[in-house]
Amino acid sequence: MAVTDTNVLQMTSTASWRQRIKEARLPWVPLAIIILVLILGIFSELIAPFDPEASNLKARVIPPFTNGEHILGTDILGKDIFSRLVFGARTLLQVTVPAMAIAVLVGTAIGLVAGYSGRWLDAILMRITDATLGFPSILVAMLIVTLIGTGVWGVVFAVTATTWARFARMIRGEVLGTKERDFVLLAKILGVSPTTIMLRHLFPNVINTLMVMISLTIGQVILLEASLSFLGLGMKPGEPAWGIMVAEGRAQLLTVWWLALLPGIMITIVVMACNFFGDWLRDYLDPKLRRSR
Amino acid sequence: MSLYILRRLGEGLVTLIALSFVVFGSIHLTGDPARFLIPVTEAHDEEVYQAQREAMGLDRPFIIQYLDFLQGALRAEFGKSFIYSVPVKDLILDRLPATVHLALTGMIMAFALGIPLGILAAVKRDSIFDKIGQAFAVFGLAAPQFWVAIMLIMIMGAQLTWLPTHGRGDIEGWWPEWHQVPDMIHHLMLPAFVLAITVIAAVMRLTRSAMLEILDSDFVKFAQVKGLSHRSVIWKHAARNALIPVLTFGGITLAGLLNGSVVVEVVFAWPGVGLLLLEGVRNRDFPMTEGAILLSGFFYIITSVIIDILYGYVDPRVRIR
Amino acid sequence: MENEVILSVNDLRTHFFTRSGVVKAVDGISFDLRKGETLGIVGESGSGKSMTAWSILGMVPKPSGQIVSGSIVYQGEDLIQKSEQDMRDIRGSGICMVMQDPLTSLNPVFSVGNQVLESLRLEYTESKQTLRDRAVDLLSKVRIPAPETRLDAFPHQMSGGMRQRVVGAISIARSPNILIADEPTTSLDATIQLQYLRLLKDIQEQTGAAIIFITHDFGIVARMCDRVAVMYAGKIVEYAEVEQLFDNPSHPYTEALLESVPDLDVDVDTLPSIEGQPPSLDDLPDGCAFAPRCPVAFEKCSVYPGQYDIEQGHTARCWRHDGS
Numbered sequence: 001m002a003v004t005d006t007n008v009l010q011m012t013s014t015a016s017w018r019q020r021i022k023e024a025r026l027p028w029v030p031l032a033i034i035i036l037v038l039i040l041g042i043f044s045e046l047i048a049p050f051d052p053e054a055s056n057l058k059a060r061v062i063p064p065f066t067n068g069e070h071i072l073g074t075d076i077l078g079k080d081i082f083s084r085l086v087f088g089a090r091t092l093l094q095v096t097v098p099a100m101a102i103a104v105l106v107g108t109a110i111g112l113v114a115g116y117s118g119r120w121l122d123a124i125l126m127r128i129t130d131a132t133l134g135f136p137s138i139l140v141a142m143l144i145v146t147l148i149g150t151g152v153w154g155v156v157f158a159v160t161a162t163t164w165a166r167f168a169r170m171i172r173g174e175v176l177g178t179k180e181r182d183f184v185l186l187a188k189i190l191g192v193s194p195t196t197i198m199l200r201h202l203f204p205n206v207i208n209t210l211m212v213m214i215s216l217t218i219g220q221v222i223l224l225e226a227s228l229s230f231l232g233l234g235m236k237p238g239e240p241a242w243g244i245m246v247a248e249g250r251a252q253l254l255t256v257w258w259l260a261l262l263p264g265i266m267i268t269i270v271v272m273a274c275n276f277f278g279d280w281l282r283d284y285l286d287p288k289l290r291r292s293r
Numbered sequence: 294m295s296l297y298i299l300r301r302l303g304e305g306l307v308t309l310i311a312l313s314f315v316v317f318g319s320i321h322l323t324g325d326p327a328r329f330l331i332p333v334t335e336a337h338d339e340e341v342y343q344a345q346r347e348a349m350g351l352d353r354p355f356i357i358q359y360l361d362f363l364q365g366a367l368r369a370e371f372g373k374s375f376i377y378s379v380p381v382k383d384l385i386l387d388r389l390p391a392t393v394h395l396a397l398t399g400m401i402m403a404f405a406l407g408i409p410l411g412i413l414a415a416v417k418r419d420s421i422f423d424k425i426g427q428a429f430a431v432f433g434l435a436a437p438q439f440w441v442a443i444m445l446i447m448i449m450g451a452q453l454t455w456l457p458t459h460g461r462g463d464i465e466g467w468w469p470e471w472h473q474v475p476d477m478i479h480h481l482m483l484p485a486f487v488l489a490i491t492v493i494a495a496v497m498r499l500t501r502s503a504m505l506e507i508l509d510s511d512f513v514k515f516a517q518v519k520g521l522s523h524r525s526v527i528w529k530h531a532a533r534n535a536l537i538p539v540l541t542f543g544g545i546t547l548a549g550l551l552n553g554s555v556v557v558e559v560v561f562a563w564p565g566v567g568l569l570l571l572e573g574v575r576n577r578d579f580p581m582t583e584g585a586i587l588l589s590g591f592f593y594i595i596t597s598v599i600i601d602i603l604y605g606y607v608d609p610r611v612r613i614r
Numbered sequence: 615m616e617n618e619v620i621l622s623v624n625d626l627r628t629h630f631f632t633r634s635g636v637v638k639a640v641d642g643i644s645f646d647l648r649k650g651e652t653l654g655i656v657g658e659s660g661s662g663k664s665m666t667a668w669s670i671l672g673m674v675p676k677p678s679g680q681i682v683s684g685s686i687v688y689q690g691e692d693l694i695q696k697s698e699q700d701m702r703d704i705r706g707s708g709i710c711m712v713m714q715d716p717l718t719s720l721n722p723v724f725s726v727g728n729q730v731l732e733s734l735r736l737e738y739t740e741s742k743q744t745l746r747d748r749a750v751d752l753l754s755k756v757r758i759p760a761p762e763t764r765l766d767a768f769p770h771q772m773s774g775g776m777r778q779r780v781v782g783a784i785s786i787a788r789s790p791n792i793l794i795a796d797e798p799t800t801s802l803d804a805t806i807q808l809q810y811l812r813l814l815k816d817i818q819e820q821t822g823a824a825i826i827f828i829t830h831d832f833g834i835v836a837r838m839c840d841r842v843a844v845m846y847a848g849k850i851v852e853y854a855e856v857e858q859l860f861d862n863p864s865h866p867y868t869e870a871l872l873e874s875v876p877d878l879d880v881d882v883d884t885l886p887s888i889e890g891q892p893p894s895l896d897d898l899p900d901g902c903a904f905a906p907r908c909p910v911a912f913e914k915c916s917v918y919p920g921q922y923d924i925e926q927g928h929t930a931r932c933w934r935h936d937g938s
Binding site for chain 1: 307308311312315316319320431432434435436437438439440441443444446447450549551552555556559560570571574575577579582586589590593
């Protein structure tokens with residue numbers, strides 16, 4: 001067996017719009033899943049047939065797909081599982097969006113400053129960043145939860161603390177690469193202030209890589225949140241979060257096994273979708289970037 | 294080479310000290326251990342509170358408290374657990390073997406399975422084998438560990454009772470008796486596997502893509518041109534180079550294992566440090582939390598330093614840097 | 615004086631089947647290689663020179679690449695029909711190749727000695743010490759100073775010129791009958807280039823090997839080669855002995871190439887170059903592939919030209935020589 005295949009030819013693309021979308025080979029299924037989750041989260045009240053926290057002792061322990069009213073069944077207190085899943089999507093959004101936003105902001109700020117200032121400031125910031133980078137996220141999360149307590153904000157900050165470093169590092173790398181380029185040097189010569197240079201010139205160049213990194217990180221963030229909720233360090237018990245549902249399901253594994261199964265499937269599917277999307281985004285933006293540069 | 298080792302060790306030390314500072318600082322700045330230990334009935338009594346603070350040395354300046362803490366930490370003395378009223382050190386040492394066994398087994402499983410599978414997937418690119426492998430990798434990286442653990446327990450516990458799903462058996466401490474070994478392995482299988490899944494997925498993926506890249510490189514082509522056998526080209530030349538990025542990943546996988554061990558220990562009722570840590574956090578048991586986090590952090594840092602040093606042996610170019 | 619033919623390539627076609635079409639990397643080439651002779655294959659990048667070499671070695675990148683027709687006859691047998699196992703036996707001991715970049719040709723994690731010994735072990739089953747002596751001998755043959763100490767060095771610790779010699783040593787370790795050199799001097803400094811070429815010539819004299827020298831540099835062709843094949847867009851457009859080619863270039867592409875080599879003794883205002891771009895290999899015109907850039911093209915060129923004899927041992931694919 002000879003050597004594996006190499007890329008022999010570069011595709012010469014003729015520019016039609018439609019062709020570009022086809023060539024881009026958008027990952028439709030992952031995209032659909034992500035949009036679905038967004039819809040479920042935003043319009044939870046409209047979509048969920050029942051109040052997720054309302055117990056109905058007359059309709060307990062109904063298995064999924066057996067009942068017209070409770071499509072996915074109910075748990076030991078009669079709460080509708082489908083509704084809990086739907087509101088769980090909302091909790092997911094409530095935690096993930098702020099967490100990622102803060103992590104990105106903090107990480108980007110530090111990365112920009114470190115990359116642009118150079119020398120000792122850069123060295124110090126990077127030492128800190130690198131030390132935090134590989135550190136087991138659960139330990140960090142636990143530390144934060146000890147500090148702040150459980151609940152939404154505990155999780156948000158736990159997530160932020162574990163993810164900011166990778167953004168800082170990446171942004172700093174990009175900045176280092178871009179800052180020697182001519183248009184930046186020109187701005188410097190013209191006397192533009194460092195902050196403006198950072199915001200107007202460096203940042204827009206970094207956005208692509210940023211987006212890729214965000215989409216690749218979301219999956220891990222979701223898993224971290226679910227784990228924290230499962231361990232009781234996240235949302236308060238009883239709140240509709242997928243991790244909590246699995247924890248409850250575990251206690252009732254022999255009777256209400258679907259309570260443990262279904263939310264886990266949801267989590268897996270969403271994370272898979274995010275990962276696929278992130279991979280696609282990275283492949284799509286990367287070579288294009290090289291070419292257009 | 295020795296310079297490189299020294300440098301790495303130095304960096305590790307600095308990180309450790311920084312960690313101790315962060316841990317100590319954050320816990321002591323936000324919690325109030327004194328108030329915590331006062332019986333509820335006397336909670337409003339200021340005098341009792343002050344006395345407690347003095348007794349615990351909490352009225353001294355921060356730096357002194359920190360140095361005190363550091364001194365203790367170096368000897369692994371973290372005070373007594375609030376809940377158990379037993380020195381944290383003893384508690385941790387008691388539970389340590391369980392966690393180490395688990396983590397080591399998981400790590401070995403992960404690399405022993407992940408690397409060859411990754412290499413084979415690269416060599417048999419686009420075959421059924423490759424596709425299944427990739428599907429597994431995707432799943433392994435997306436499914437929450439606690440959930441997979443529970444699903445496996447459900448299957449193992451209910452349908453196929455091959456492996457035990459709870460606890461560690463009757464084994465205690467580091468070295469089991471000979472006759473206990475099969476039982477120990479039995480109990481280790483499931484939790485170690487769950488722990489290893491994410492890592493296997495990641496290692497497989499990484500090895501595969503590293504191999505693919507290397508299989509394309511000139512020196513592999515040259516090895517073929519020289520007339521070397523297929524086996525030699527793949528396992529001697531290509532694989533050795535592919536190991537380099539995978540080893541680097543080794544340090545990161547350790548973090549993943551430590552992460553996962555908390556959850557796995559919870560689900561499988563595995564009496565390890567992770568479980569202890571969780572209890573400490575849940576119950577605001579400060580000495581416990583400090584001790585457990587620092588110790589875990591310590592192990593993580595040590596292991597990544599060792600991995601880096603090993604990396605220096607495998608890839609001679611690194612030593613000169 | 616003609617030696618016996620040891621390699622005979624006939625109408626070789628190597629195509630790649632990609633999503634955007636069929637890329638005809640090598641499209642019907644034929645040539646003979648004689649014992650002890652040096653054949654030069656000249657052309658721009660993308661002309662199919664390297665793929666010819668990989669085809670001979672049976673290492674065309676799969677799965678998209680395939681030899682679709684033709685024959686490569688070596689020692690009386692067609693290499694294309696041979697199994698991978700048989701090809702492996704031929705590689706290294708019968709036919710070997712040296713590539714352009716010596717740094718990437720050597721495995722960075724193994725010492726130089728390790729890699730030389732690897733080849734020797736395939737050929738000789740002697741003791742470790744004897745093999746080591748052989749390795750030292752090989753290294754001195756390629757004029758590496760203090761070879762005993764170099765054996766334990768790593769590739770990144772050597773200079774480019776020395777690395778290329780090590781690669782050379784490895785490739786002749788098993789005394790192959792045919793050595794293919796794919797632009798081996800492109801990454802070397804000009805002064806080192808000369809030394810390397812002289813070394814190759816010496817080795818050829820000593821071992822009697824035939825060399826296929828792939829290059830884009832006519833200076834090297836003049837220095838090293840006995841015969842030349844000029845390739846363009848996967849086909850051989852001119853095939854001749856070296857003197858014949860330089861004295862009587864008969865294809866417009868060859869002429870253009872020769873013209874574009876600047877003459878150091880003459881002052882010019884603009885450097886001559888060939889207009890246009892080489893065609894993309896999945897979208898070749900029906901007729902002569904060079905026609906779009908050819909200064910003397912005419913209507914007949916829209917049909918694929920045959921091969922015409924210019925003189926004994928000299929052919930060209932151009933309608934101008936069509937008798938009329």
